[in-house]
Amino acid sequence: MIEDKNPLRTPVEQLGEFGLIDHITKSFEIQNTSTVKAIGDDAAVVKFENHTVVTTDMLVEGIHFDLSYVPLKHLGYKSIMVNLSDVYAMNAVATQVTVSIAISNRFPVEAVEELYEGIQLACSNYGVDLIGGDTTASTSGLIISVTALGEQVKDKIVYRSGAKDTDLLVVSGDVGAAYMGLQILEREKAVFKANPNSQPDIEAYSYLIERQLKPEARRDIPKLLEELDVQPTSMIDVSDGLSSEIIHLCKQSGVGMKLYEDKLPLDPTVISSCEEFNLDSTTVALSGGEDYELLFTIKQEDFPKIKANPSLSIIGHVLPQSDGIHLVTRGGEQIAIKAMGWNSFEN
Amino acid sequence: MIEDKNPLRTPVEQLGEFGLIDHITKSFEIQNTSTVKAIGDDAAVVKFENHTVVTTDMLVEGIHFDLSYVPLKHLGYKSIMVNLSDVYAMNAVATQVTVSIAISNRFPVEAVEELYEGIQLACSNYGVDLIGGDTTASTSGLIISVTALGEQVKDKIVYRSGAKDTDLLVVSGDVGAAYMGLQILEREKAVFKANPNSQPDIEAYSYLIERQLKPEARRDIPKLLEELDVQPTSMIDVSDGLSSEIIHLCKQSGVGMKLYEDKLPLDPTVISSCEEFNLDSTTVALSGGEDYELLFTIKQEDFPKIKANPSLSIIGHVLPQSDGIHLVTRGGEQIAIKAMGWNSFEN
Known part of the structure; x- marks a missing residue:
């Protein structure tokens, strides 16, 4: 290739x-x-x-x-x-x-x-x-x-440990694309192995592949938050997968969280490629990893400062620890979130 | 083993x-x-x-x-x-x-x-x-x-670049032992491979083996120099071999040096093991590496402060760059010093 x-x-x-x-x-x-x-x-x-x-x-x-x-x-x-x-x-x-x-x-x-x-x-x-x-x-x-x-x-400086009950959970950009980029690349590798003369047709997947091969760290987000006068209460980057990072924030802050499936920011090409690969896009968004987006919590009073920002999505909120960590599906069901992120020792 | x-x-x-x-x-x-x-x-x-x-x-x-x-x-x-x-x-x-x-x-x-x-x-x-x-x-x-x-x-803070003409060249501890420790260990490995029931007899070499397996960084030397009120003009640690480090100091300070063979600090077990392995102890001292001693230059006026210190050996002095870098042998010959230190890409 x-x-x-x-x-x-x-x-x-x-x-x-x-x-x-x-x-x-x-x-x-x-x-x-x-x-x-x-x-x-x-x-x-x-x-x-x-x-x-x-x-x-x-x-x-x-x-x-x-x-x-x-x-x-x-x-x-x-x-x-x-x-x-x-x-x-x-x-x-x-x-x-x-x-x-x-x-x-x-x-x-x-x-x-x-x-x-x-x-x-x-x-x-x-x-x-x-x-x-x-x-x-x-x-x-x-x-x-x-x-x-x-x-x-x-x-x-923002640590993982500062999230408080009623804070809002926010993620920058979109998630799941780097994982789907990897699926495309692995498929093309297999096709190429079977037929070295095949010409890969990957133009439709260029966003996904770029997210996998050339991710950009969110240098702009700390700057943006400063301009908006928002100091996050806790923060982590999304490297191992959204669900794994959510669990880190909850564990280290001693809180629970509720995350809404319909709020997850997915690029349209993630959705279409998930269909093509017969994968559930929510699972990909939660467990894909390598997004290098920032996941953070803010005080509710800061909501007006960020609500219309195209770089930021409010995807859930913080609860007392005893409430646990759940995903609320489009159908209104509550599913407990377990870490399903990438573990180098299991691959 | x-x-x-x-x-x-x-x-x-x-x-x-x-x-x-x-x-x-x-x-x-x-x-x-x-x-x-x-x-x-x-x-x-x-x-x-x-x-x-x-x-x-x-x-x-x-x-x-x-x-x-x-x-x-x-x-x-x-x-x-x-x-x-x-x-x-x-x-x-x-x-x-x-x-x-x-x-x-x-x-x-x-x-x-x-x-x-x-x-x-x-x-x-x-x-x-x-x-x-x-x-x-x-x-x-x-x-x-x-x-x-x-x-x-x-x-x-001391850089490699501050050595000046007439400065004295000093090394802490002794050199060559870690390299000889490695020779002993490699020999014992070969013996063990040939005969797994052989009992290694390495007590006589314990200093050499310790220098190879469990080196100690010279935390005490910066402290000692401060107590003696000596600020080195240049400094480097001896990891790749004395000759290689001397060349670094000379190159980065824009100076030449003269090093005296009879001043090189060698442990008696380095000398005896070199004889046993048919190696030249001066070559081992210059090129062995992994000594983790400190090599530095001081102003001549600081000589009285360090001269009797058992942790420090004055092994040479700084010259103008045009004089080059030479080892003066016990016989009075001058030999140009070339880097012969360890290079991971050649092993």
Whole structure:
């Protein structure tokens, strides 16, 4: 499916670790005044005036991505997004990342360059500085480990634990599309395996595929909430699936929740592709994961400030813990929500 | 060689990712006031008054360690040490770490526990808080990615770039032992393969093996230098080998250096084991790596403050860049120093 666009194959040994790092990082520019010293010493140096948030995520070939249909540039981009998403979920501003990669010897310098093109694009688009990392050999597949730093004044930081009874539950954007994008890609891979001359027809699914291959972290939401003068009471990013994240918020805030099926924001192509794949779109929305949207709670009094906003959907409300966590279906039934999100150990 | 001390084999799927994280991190205690929020949210939160240093290192099974003779507890300990060593090389105080691991399905919960016992011991011994991480499945071996944070006032931070002509070159502790420890372990592994009933006789080599399996980062050196009122002009940690680190300091400071063979601090067991293995001890000292000692330069005027210190050896001095980088042998010969340190892509 992916053409070989890299006829050049320079072995990494030719540059060595330090040469490779110099080569791939020389075009990265520093954008933040909080970055004092980036790559090139035993450690990077940063200086924050406010509180610092720190998050880390690891992506493993064969578990989190399949290089047979994930372009390396997209993978680099996504590896930054999944980390920035966690910074924004603290209502903070992302400022720096470190990127460590383990690569097999069959990985030429040109492939590493493609990966870092995506990393650089992500850093540039999101105003984030690459300040460090590690580059090593791997006995098998590609591993990418990113740590992201961000900054926020103490009182603006939002934890998972602050939701209160009667708060409203809000999600940004729409959910389920990244999961359906993965289904499309897996199907095309199977078709291609059966018939390598087949031409994939994926134009109708471009939104779904983009959500899977090139997600965008919601940097705009903390800014929007500040403009609207709304301080969320709790927040989490939707990486493992909406139901799993709802359970995290409830558990850590000591509350229950009610979620309304008819309020779930679904893109029309999610609904049509679910029909095509014979999947229930609500299940996909609840359990799909990798949406990288922000899920948060706000005080009821803030409802007028957000109600007409096209980026935000009110999908439920907070209840006392004893009321449990339920989905109210279109038919008015109440179904207990269980975590059905993605677990890397079960795949 | 390593007995199976874990007849219990609880599969990781049984706990799931979140259950596993809860299980292994519940006994970690927070020691630093700069840690505001540790594990359990989208990101950790820290607050530093001073400048922050950030470093990251990845350890890959089959490249950096061999589980056939490296106990998991030692591996956990070492994975923290290699990162703290980079923090101390900035003359900073290490305060927090994040630890991400990728593990194969054959890895039981008990093995993860052993790994984290070492991580916890390291954190406890070095006054460092575990504030985050990621735990995921791996398609093959074990991967450990650690990021460490530290703190220091701006003017006390030491970079690689500050060495000046006439400065003295100093190294802490001794060098070459970790490399010889690895040779012993590799030899014992080969003996064991040939004859599984053989009893390894490694008592005579215990210092070497300890330096390889359970290195200690030199937290004491920045403290000692402060007590002695010595501010290094440049500093780096010895991870890839003394010659490689000397070249880094020279390149980044724009200087040359002269290093004296008879001043290299070698443990007597390094000398005796080099004879046994028919290796040149100076080559081992220069290229062995994994010593996790600190290599630094000081102003000549500070010489009286450090000259009698048993933890420190003056091994050379700084010259103008045009003089190059040379080793002066015991016979008085000058040999140009080339990097011969460890490169993961060539092994």
